[in-house]
Amino acid sequence: MSRFKTGEFVAQPGSEILAEGASSTQLYTALEGMGLRYKTLEDGRRQVVGFILPGDFIGLQSGVMGEMKHSVEATTRMTMCVFNRSELWDLFKNHPRRSFGLTHLAASEEFLLGEMLSAVGQMDGIAKIAWVLNRFYKRLTALGLNENDQVPMPYRQQDIADAMGLSLVHTNKTLAKLRVEGFATWSGDTLTVHRPEELAELGYAKGVKPLKRPLI
Amino acid sequence: MSRFKTGEFVAQPGSEILAEGASSTQLYTALEGMGLRYKTLEDGRRQVVGFILPGDFIGLQSGVMGEMKHSVEATTRMTMCVFNRSELWDLFKNHPRRSFGLTHLAASEEFLLGEMLSAVGQMDGIAKIAWVLNRFYKRLTALGLNENDQVPMPYRQQDIADAMGLSLVHTNKTLAKLRVEGFATWSGDTLTVHRPEELAELGYAKGVKPLKRPLI
DNA sequence: CGGGAAGTTGAGCCGCGTCAACCATAGTGG
DNA sequence: CCACTATGGTTGACGCGGCTCAACTTCCCG
Secondary structure (H helix, E strand, O other), X not given: OHHHOOEEEEEOOOOEEEOOOOOOOEEEEEEEOOEEEEEEOOOOXXXXXXXXXXXXXXXXXXXXXXXXXXXXXXXXXXXXXXXXXXXXXXXXXXXXXXXXXXXXXXXXXXXXXXXXXXHHHHOOHHHHHHHHHHHHHHHHHHOOOOEOOEEEOOOOHHHHHHHHOOOHHHHHHHHHHHHHOOOEEEEOOEEEEOOHHHHHHHOOOXXXXXXXXXXX | OHXXXXXXXXXXXXXXXXXXXXXXXXXXXXXXXXXXXXXXOOOOOEEEEEEEOOOOEEOHHHHHHOOOOOEEEEOOXXXXXXXXXHHHHHHHHHOHXXXXXXXXXXXXXXXXXXXXXXXXXXXXXXXXXXXXHHHHHHHHHHOOOOEOOEEEOOOXXXXXXHHHOOOHHHHHHHHHHHHHOOOEEEEOOEEEEOOHHHHHHHOOOOOOOOOOXXXX
């Protein structure tokens, strides 16, 4: 895969990596740091459509559909691996396994979005918050970033609110509820989960397994 | 593409084509009729994650990830084109254009889900309903199924409610509002849109263009 | 020490969910 | 041919979860 790598790129916290509507000629894989995918509505509201963790691919839509359908922003400092879009073709022509992996990746994204849609559409406030915290905890644990039930959580409450379709105020109050009830504590940029099982149950997510993704 | 076709399949209205969790060895393309994609939560609630129209691909997740992440149900009688999963490999190995098209398709699905998530997460009741009706109207018009501002609409109100995260009752009342205000009338299995522009505006969807998809 | 960004908390209201009838249509069996 | 039933649509009453507004508190960073 290193054949395709054309360089590394470092994004500063708060900077926009790809803009909705842009047709970038570059694609990225996140190596370190965390980011956000979001869509902006005409009245300024924002829907967060995904959290970017190390290993995630960025810009597939642009590569395959010609333009990005959401923006991508670095939350922490991020280092990324850069590819050129033109190499996508080479990949499809000469590396069927890799291109299959890419499709797998797209299907996985679709799966994640479907899960999120179910949460946003069907759950009440407390379940939504429990659901994201749990999903986060599981993904980061799978990445080996869990130390003593603590995982990094560099986002703002507003990001979680925009992800789950709740107001900032209500998100805050719901987090407080989870805290005093002893399920999980999110303070500063670390999330501590005290009772993983019960948190997962609150988020109706007993059966969700971590995704295994083929290397790319 | 006909090389890959292994047959045709007809599904009766109300029947389940693929079940969540199933690892089918068959993939389908819808030729005629309409269907639903949905996820079922543990407490029985349902989130509709997509409407299937002629030309849509069914079972990509199963083909590429090993199992379906949502169920698929025929709403009307549907006729579908059937492929075998094993042929997916052949496609990736020997038909880069086709496999690229498949990835494009997966990315398009992801895009649609993102749009839907934004609507469900950020809009209020009337905007949500206006948004789906408008999306439906546009997609069906693009398929040439529009006659005199009328398009087929074989779904139940419950399906729309489950798609937009609203209760059946509130969906019904909101539809009534759109009807008396003269935006759109949905009666029986036809949807009549009287003022497309204003309906679209209600749904914050001025800028949404129909997707062009490469043939598969 | 001043200013801006994020988090916290209370008050008050309303959109939407739930409950509960009731109506319309179509298919079924006696 | 007509009760009987099932499915889907319609409408009103009422309560609550979550939104908005608004103040206040940290905590940085210059």
